[in-house]
Amino acid sequence: MTSIAMIEAAADRLRGHARRTPLLTSPFLDELAGRRVLVKAECLQHTGSFKFRGAWSAISALPPETRPRGVIAFSSGNHAQGVAMAAHLHGVPAVIVMPSDAPRIKIDNTRELGAEVVLYDRATESREEIGAALAEERGLTLIKPYDDPQVIAGQGTTGLEIAEQAAELGVAQAQVLVPCGGGGLTSGIALALEARAPGMRVRPVEPEGFDDTARSLASGRIQHNDRLIGSICDAIITPAPGQVTFPILKRLCGPGLVVSEDDALHSIAQAFARLKVVAEPGGAVALAAALFHADQIEGEAVIAVISGGNVDTPLYRKALERFAP
Amino acid sequence: MTSIAMIEAAADRLRGHARRTPLLTSPFLDELAGRRVLVKAECLQHTGSFKFRGAWSAISALPPETRPRGVIAFSSGNHAQGVAMAAHLHGVPAVIVMPSDAPRIKIDNTRELGAEVVLYDRATESREEIGAALAEERGLTLIKPYDDPQVIAGQGTTGLEIAEQAAELGVAQAQVLVPCGGGGLTSGIALALEARAPGMRVRPVEPEGFDDTARSLASGRIQHNDRLIGSICDAIITPAPGQVTFPILKRLCGPGLVVSEDDALHSIAQAFARLKVVAEPGGAVALAAALFHADQIEGEAVIAVISGGNVDTPLYRKALERFAP
Structure with missing residues (x-):
């Protein structure tokens, strides 16, 4: 279970x-x-x-007897790149298991x-079997994308910075809106702010049609998405809130917010x-929620996290064409 | 004449x-x-x-008897916005004199x-006359875009930060490439680094066909551009290096670098x-010079300043379409 002490310790390991x-x-x-609006x-x-924060936190927390053997992750997206770079900078091997139809640029x-990419066929192979065999053979440690206390602690360092930086701008009371997939970033920030900025309340934000976290918070029990593909917000689409993250979200977060793809x-x-x-x-x-759903937010200030910038160029150009002022 | 003490004092006034x-x-x-590459x-x-730095530095340095009357600037670009916002945050009036054919979005x-925009007809009116009349009538102080010691001191605070941040990354020796128009940013950074990071050497960078500073440095005397329009790099096109900035550039800067529009x-x-x-x-x-003209640069590390991001959306989309990896 991630504590504020673990988040502070992760911040020490991440420093520099x-x-x-x-x-x-x-x-x-x-x-x-x-x-x-503070972004x-x-x-x-x-x-x-x-x-990168969660990956660095998890790898730097590995015991000295297992860390040198390296790490493994399943991801074709942001988690893959974070683990690859964090492992490379630690000087340890990283294996990333990706579907063979992942975009060439991501591979x-x-x-x-610096990572070794192992491709698998989504139709005929199981990434878990491939990963388990590789981990066994080489002694690799699996770095999960969100349901891991040290990963959550790493993401939580974002919350420590928000507390300090908002205080410098004179903001102590605010709703803090966080893009939410499996809940690693959201739960980490919520834990950090609970300890360091108790006047702030975290609210997860999801795209329409993939609002598993909002529904889970509303019902008090983990709810799943009906589907996992077909969203331009693919970086934050997961089956459901995590077993480790959801209890934190449930205890600390306000109601979820939902925005349209056009809002995004x-x-x-x-x-x-x-x-x-x-x-x-x-x-x-x-x-998007801060700008276009202001009626669902309370307070004189709002803080919004932009969680990533790895966007396909054609989609980005389309966003500017349609919406740039 | 801008000194390191003036830059440090400007940094104090800019803090927060x-x-x-x-x-x-x-x-x-x-x-x-x-x-x-450090950017x-x-x-x-x-x-x-x-x-914004130079504008804040100049406005905050005005004597208490003149500052409340307000400031005036001639610009349709980045200087206009910097002066407008810095004046607004100081609670003093700002008049910006712009050509009536400036893009609507900039106006x-x-x-x-928060600024009052006064439009003039480029074909029939003189902005200097309009500005002088307004300044006289209302007691406004002209904030020049670069040829002013307090403006240079404000831009020089960028150099103080570069020295500190590069040291944190272990870099003490590097060429520092700076986009150069009138030379306010380039000369300010050069003065700051002379005092705080003597292992660094500033080199101005300009677009092809508008290389007045490179030619001025090569000849030792101020040279002019043949023309002032027709560049997509309009934010850094000026007639010539300034009377105040050029002696600083000449004393401290390495040879100028020139890049193509496609490089940009x-x-x-x-x-x-x-x-x-x-x-x-x-x-x-x-x-662009750091990435595509590496053969003209020396050293194990290079620092490049991105001086602004106010780009027209269609041009930006075109840049991504042609060159995004």
Whole structure:
């Protein structure tokens, strides 16, 4: 179970390795939202998403007898790149298991970050079997994407920074909107703010049709998504909140918010025009809620996390074409 | 004449007001450049460019008897927005004199930042006459875009941050590439680094066909551009290095570098894909030199400043279409 002490310890291990991302503001966004908007630009983290924090935290916490053997992860997205770079900087091997139909650029990027990519056929092979065989054979440790206390502790360092940076701007009371997939980032930030900024309340944000966390919070029990494909917000689509993350979300978070895909694209265009940062659709849902669903939010200030910026170029160009001011 | 003491004093006045922009890195850019690349993302500054620093420095240095009357500037670009926002946050009036054919979005943005925009007809009116009459009538102080010691001191705070942030990354020796128009940012950074990071050497970067500073440095005397329009790098096109800035550039800077417009667009696409920041063409020329003219640079590490991110959306989309990896 992740504690504030574990998050502080992760922050110590991350110091000088993860980037302290800026908390950005714009008078134009304040006007659009009708309140002060503070944006934690985690898209500026190494590998373009918060995932580097959790990966670094987990790898740096491995015991000295197992760490040198290396790590393994299943991912074709942000978690893959975070684990690949964190392992490379630790000087340990990383194996990333990806479907063979993953976009070529993601496979290439993960390799360039120093990982060994093992491809499998989604139709005929099981990634779990392949991964288990490799882990057994080489003594690799599995780094889970969210349901792991040390991963949650790493993501929680984002919350420590939010507490400090918001205080510098005079903000102690605010709802904190976080793009939510499996809940690693959301639960980590919630734990950090519970201890360091008790005037803040975290609210998970999801895309329409993939609102498992909002429904789970409303019902008090883990609910699943009907489907896992077909969203432009693919970076934050997971089957359901995690077994480890959900109890934290349930205890600490306010009701979930849900935005449309067009809201996410519109938010990408605002981040481009007003903040000069690149957001991916899934990473932009919290800013979308802050800007376009202000009636569902309370308080004089709102904090939105942009969780990643790894967006396909054609989709990004489309977002700007349709929504840039 | 701007001194390191003036830059330090400007940094004190800017603290808590200007943003300490991050120094970003990417292993992909290191590989492309063949050396370590550190990128000072000044596009993340308030109003999307470094100009906010110089404007804040100049306004905050005005004597208490003149400051409340307000300020005036001639600009349709980044300087206008920097002065407008800095004046607004000081609670003093700002008049920005702009040509009536300036893009509507720039006029609107400057007004939304709290300034009074006075339009003039480029064909029939003189902005100097209009400005002088307004300044006389209302007691406004002119904030020059670069040829002013307090403006240079404000831009020089970028250099103080570069020295500190590069030291944190273990870099003390490097060429520092800076997009150069009138030379305010370049001379300010050069003065700051002379005092705080003597192992670094500043080199101005300009677009082809508008290389007044490179030619001035080569000849030892101020040279002019043949023309002032027709560049996509419009944010850094000025008639010639300034009377105040050029002696500083001449004393402290290495030879100028020149890049093509395609280099600038390519650099924009790399900043998008690898750093997740939005660069404007003029703001991207230094990164372009670092990435695509590595043979003209020396040392194991290079530092490039992205000076602004206020780019027209269609041009940005074009840069991504042509050059995004």
